[in-house]
Amino acid sequence: MTHVVTESCIGCKYTDCVAVCPVDCFHEGPNFLVIDPEVCIDCGVCVAECPVEAIFDEKDVAPEQADFVQINLRLTRQWPLITAAREPMPEAAAWAGKKDKRGELVEMA
Template identity: 70%
Template sequence: MTHVVGESCIGCKYTDCVAVCPVECFHEGPNFLVIDPEVCIDCGVCVAECPVEAIFDEKVLPAEQKEYAELNVRLAAQWPLITQSMEPLPDADNWADRQGKREHLMETA
């Protein structure tokens, strides 16, 4: 099992999770982060660091977000590794509490 970044990250890209990851498993897209399941050691330290509660243990991923497990796998293979925290997206606070953001996920720049 691994951890999965879910819908809440879309439009925010807070990187508190990246700063605490001991194995550098996060990858960065235009408006979303993903976890590479091949690198994740399932330690869980990132979960508590996410201010929008977007990271889930794959075993407890909400049913409505099951597609994010596959998205994390696919996009981690395409997007560059991110190893340091950075400023969130400029309008992250406006996106933080939104629901139904899947259509806004940008897979390419």
């Protein structure tokens, strides 16, 4: 099992989760973070740190968000590792409450 970043992260990219990760499993794209399932040790410390509740244990991902398991895996191979917290995106607060953001995911780094 691993943890998965889901749709709520899109447009926000808070990095509180990165700061507490003991194994450096997060990768950063233009407007989203992903977790490398091959590195994640399933400790769960990142879950409580996410201010938009975007991180779930793989078994707890909602059915309508299930494609994010594969999105995390695929984008981990394309995006660079992030190992330290950074400022969230400038419009993070406005994006935090938005729904149906999947179409806003920018995959090109």
